Amino acid sequence: MASDDDRTAGHLQELRRGTVVLACLTRLRTPDYGYALLEALEGLDIQVDANTLYPLLRRLEKQGLLTSEWNTAESRPRKFYRTSPAGDDLAATLSADWDRLTASLHRLAEGELP
Amino acid sequence: MTTLTDRYVWAAVRTVPDTHRADIEPEIREMIGGAVDARLAAGEDPAAAERSALLQLGDPERLAADYVDRPLTLIGPRYYLDWLRLLRTLLAVVVPISTAAVFLVQFLSQGEVGAAIGGAVTTALNVTVHIGFWSTLVFVILERTGVPGTGLGWSPDTLPALPDRSRHARLPELVASLVFLAVFAGAILWQQVRSVVNADDGSAIPLLDPALWSFWLPWFLGLIVLEAGFAVWLYLRDWSWPAAVVNLALALAFAVPAVLLWSGGRLLNPAFVDAVGWGPAVATGGGWTVGSIVTAVVVLITAWDVVDGFLKARRASAPGARQPVLVGR
Numbered sequence: 001m002a003s004d005d006d007r008t009a010g011h012l013q014e015l016r017r018g019t020v021v022l023a024c025l026t027r028l029r030t031p032d033y034g035y036a037l038l039e040a041l042e043g044l045d046i047q048v049d050a051n052t053l054y055p056l057l058r059r060l061e062k063q064g065l066l067t068s069e070w071n072t073a074e075s076r077p078r079k080f081y082r083t084s085p086a087g088d089d090l091a092a093t094l095s096a097d098w099d100r101l102t103a104s105l106h107r108l109a110e111g112e113l114p
Numbered sequence: 115m116t117t118l119t120d121r122y123v124w125a126a127v128r129t130v131p132d133t134h135r136a137d138i139e140p141e142i143r144e145m146i147g148g149a150v151d152a153r154l155a156a157g158e159d160p161a162a163a164e165r166s167a168l169l170q171l172g173d174p175e176r177l178a179a180d181y182v183d184r185p186l187t188l189i190g191p192r193y194y195l196d197w198l199r200l201l202r203t204l205l206a207v208v209v210p211i212s213t214a215a216v217f218l219v220q221f222l223s224q225g226e227v228g229a230a231i232g233g234a235v236t237t238a239l240n241v242t243v244h245i246g247f248w249s250t251l252v253f254v255i256l257e258r259t260g261v262p263g264t265g266l267g268w269s270p271d272t273l274p275a276l277p278d279r280s281r282h283a284r285l286p287e288l289v290a291s292l293v294f295l296a297v298f299a300g301a302i303l304w305q306q307v308r309s310v311v312n313a314d315d316g317s318a319i320p321l322l323d324p325a326l327w328s329f330w331l332p333w334f335l336g337l338i339v340l341e342a343g344f345a346v347w348l349y350l351r352d353w354s355w356p357a358a359v360v361n362l363a364l365a366l367a368f369a370v371p372a373v374l375l376w377s378g379g380r381l382l383n384p385a386f387v388d389a390v391g392w393g394p395a396v397a398t399g400g401g402w403t404v405g406s407i408v409t410a411v412v413v414l415i416t417a418w419d420v421v422d423g424f425l426k427a428r429r430a431s432a433p434g435a436r437q438p439v440l441v442g443r
Contacts, residue, residue, distance in 0.1 A: 033144065033148075034141075034144060034145060034148060035144070035145065035147075035148025035149070035151070035152065036148075038148070039152070049170070050145050050148070050149055050170070050171060051145075051170075051171045051172050051176075051177050051180065052180075054141060054142075054145045054181075055177070055180035055181045058141065058181060059183070070140070076143075076144065076147050077140055077144065078144055079140070079141060079144060
């Protein structure tokens with residue numbers, strides 16, 4: 001049923017929305033450019049579209065969570081992003097929250113009643 | 115990079131401010147390049163790879179809007195409710211008033227019902243479109259300039275009062291009606307015996323034509339008594355569809371003769387008009403004169419009274435209105 005698939009896709013998208021930011025901040029502790037990051041994330045089964053990822057990287061840079069540098073050594077100039085110290089801090093916070101949520105959901109699933 | 119890529123990049127960056135173009139353009143080019151490379155590596159031929167890469171990146175204007183955080187809605191959730199409230203209020207207030215006013219002015223100045231209805235309908239459409247357009251435009255600008263608050267926002271103080279259906283709540287309305295009617299009846303009697311203008315010999319010159327005492331002034335006084343009775347009925351029984359119909363009948367019984375007498379120049383006492391030196395136009399109406407303005411005001415008030423009666427009847431007879439579920443009383 002198409003509508004069931006749509007519903008599932010919608011909820012999955014909601015659930016995953018914030019995780020791309022966490023994945024980028026974590027992965028870019030090693031500097032990389034947009035498309036390499038995209039492929040790295042895809043290799044880890046984290047799906048994100050290029051037209052979402054590129055504006056997102058730019059937004060994170062504006063917020064001071066990433067720093068960037070153009071690499072013009074190769075034939076095509078590439079913008080390399082790296083997680084800033086502030087980005088590192090945020091990644092730690094987000095990651096801790098993610099773990100906490102996972103633990104809470106597990107406890108709920110195991111039938112624990114608060 | 116071919117012309118297709120160049121055209122895509124141009125389509126995207128032309129929609130962003132100049133200051134952003136220089137740094138967005140290389141990013142978009144890099145993104146396209148990456149997508150094309152990935153497809154080439156998968157064995158696609160260059161032309162097809164470029165095409166499918168651009169297709170996957172989607173509408174260039176959407177991409178550019180994402181880059182500069184430009185809203186892709188005309189009015190987003192931040193302002194939608196304010197916009198809706200303002201639009202509703204303006205339409206409900208301005209459209210009926212301007213439509214009725216145009217109808218009256220045209221009818222009174224030209225005397226053709228058809229033309230007046232046509233003018234009124236045109237006005238209603240025009241006013242609706244203008245209000246819709248301009249208020250929406252203001253909010254579209256607000257949405258894009260990011261003014262933090264419109265002052266129209268919600269607060270607990272703006273919550274609507276729960277409908278109070280008790281008789282007690284209708285008391286102020288009853289008192290106001292009775293006082294108004296008493297003053298009105300008193301004024302009709304007073305102008306006959308005292309008036310504001312006196313003749314040379316000191317006797318009062320009535321405002322209204324004394325000839326009307328043969329029928330119309332007693333008719334109006336009788337209607338005032340009926341209105342008072344009707345007000346008491348409303349106090350005791352609340353509004354209902356029959357009450358709204360009675361209200362309509364009373365309003366017509368009052369307004370139709372009043373307007374006809376006034377526009378026929380038979381309402382005012384000719385001696386009074388002479389004494390205060392009003393021109394004939396005031397007394398007879400016609401054109402954009404004081405006469406037609408008075409008529410318009412009377413008809414507008416009457417129309418509002420009738421409409422208000424039906425609105426109140428609808429509210430009173432709405433299912434569940436008498437016993438709001440949420441308060442259980």
